[in-house]
Amino acid sequence: RENLEELISAVREFTDNPDTPDTLSAFLQEVSLLTDADSGGDFDDKVTLMTMHASKGLEYKAVFVTGLEEGLFPLSGAMQDPEELEEERRLFYVGSTRAERYLYLSYARSRYRYGEHQSGVRSRFLDELSSDLLQTEAGEPFSPKQDRFQRAGGKGSYTEMDPFYYRRPLGGAKGPSERGRTHNTKPVRRATPKAKPEGRRIVYDAEHTGELAPGMQVEHGTFGEGRIMAIEGNGAQAKAVVLFKEVGEKKLMLRFAHLQRIG
Template sequence: MNKGTLAKISGFANIIRGFVESVEKGAPAAVVARSVYEATGILKEYTSDNTPENISKRDNLLELLKAVDDFTDSSRESGDDRGGMSDFLAEVSLLTDQDTPGEDADCMTLMTIHSAKGLEFDCVFVVGVEENLLPSQMCRSNADIEEERRLMYVAITRARKFCMISYARQRTVNGQSGSVIPSRFISDIDRRFLRMMTGTSPDTPRQRPVRPWDEPGLRPAERKPKAAESRTAQAAPATPPPSQPRTSASDEFGLHIADDLKEGMRIQHPRFSTGTVVRVDTESSDHRVVVDFDNDGQRRTLLLKFAKFQILT
């Protein structure tokens, strides 16, 4: 083994040794994760070339970093000392470890649309049917859009008996939260075959985000409102359209300040469901609220500058 190879191996070993020492000293998981990213330059590796593959890998790395940050913040906010990298890995393993199910096992199969080609299931759930996901934000021509439309067809036709199509109200990408626009492909489906859930509509008038590579042919066709819908809009002109969310209203998920809250209030969180406010903490610079949630009986601390929820009473 030549000196150059030995030097590289020695440098790599020193980097790993530094990570181990950081973990043994009890550094938070987020600190360790960021030191790994910085020392290895793994994130920079995928920023020099914006190919679809590199963008996907970069997004995965950022999503992993966000998960570690969330774990560290949650541990710190709840006063839990178990916020190290070993604790994070233990929690992740609990979420992902599962025995290989048999053919008759009561389970769910998670797969991509591409890997589902040729397969069929009694029930299929197609999630994330949103603009910039399906169709992908990488679509740059009508041909790309048509290919994504064929993928949507593949996904739906995997179902023998039941198919549910869903989209999120809000989504966090690369640490940035924003409202979501339902995919144009939903409005392509014949109404006779759709049963919309409460509060959803394939024709919800929303404004698409402006992208520099947008072409007129890529924009979804505008639909004329029905006569009944027009009369409703004229009868209640004070009601803002769905494309302009009322961020300060208490009947929508949004950010709130400490003055909006008090002990005993009932709130609804988009992930943790309903709960009761037990304390509003304004002593620190980052105001937070402590909530007892009904669904799992857990008491959680929410940072008001990040947590979006709905005030019920």
């Protein structure tokens, strides 16, 4: 049953993406995985997708380790068993040390799992890394305690998922999301509450989408400032067409967009 629910989640994500054609052949092409190990030959100018176990003994110029969320990496079952948790930690080390030059570490604030949308908590493995060795996507230093779900008492929790975690802005006072990398790139603009105290963040409400309207100036955590060109749909399917200054026109699901009104 879990496999069927994951399949439904994948289909739903695919059909919700306005940039992909809603055809069976396009979906099958999206999910088809052909690795270099399957086809043979060298690894130059190709992407190899594999499990942590399969990566042992191999090295690549750039490595992407994804899904670094509690319950996914480490797995939920391993979080309750010290020996299994240590095995997960060892696999994380194996995967990370496959990189010769560039290592990218990423996690999702929310994702479809088992047929439903779930918020997530960043993996403890990221917090165990030295912040001196990491930079965020915006080129800022990595803060191990940043964006951690806090209880009322102030202590972070690795065992509970905050149902509104994915609604909060990415990053703390400096505003970056955490994605480890080992080299500098052009900074990506991020929304920062301190930089724009006059801004009013729009929290999505399935029953009320009238707070946003065409012509409004808004800011997005990734795409920067823009103007709303149109509002499409309503309720959980409501979308905003936004013309951003730096990246052009984007169509965003309001429940995930976290737009901040600035004008």
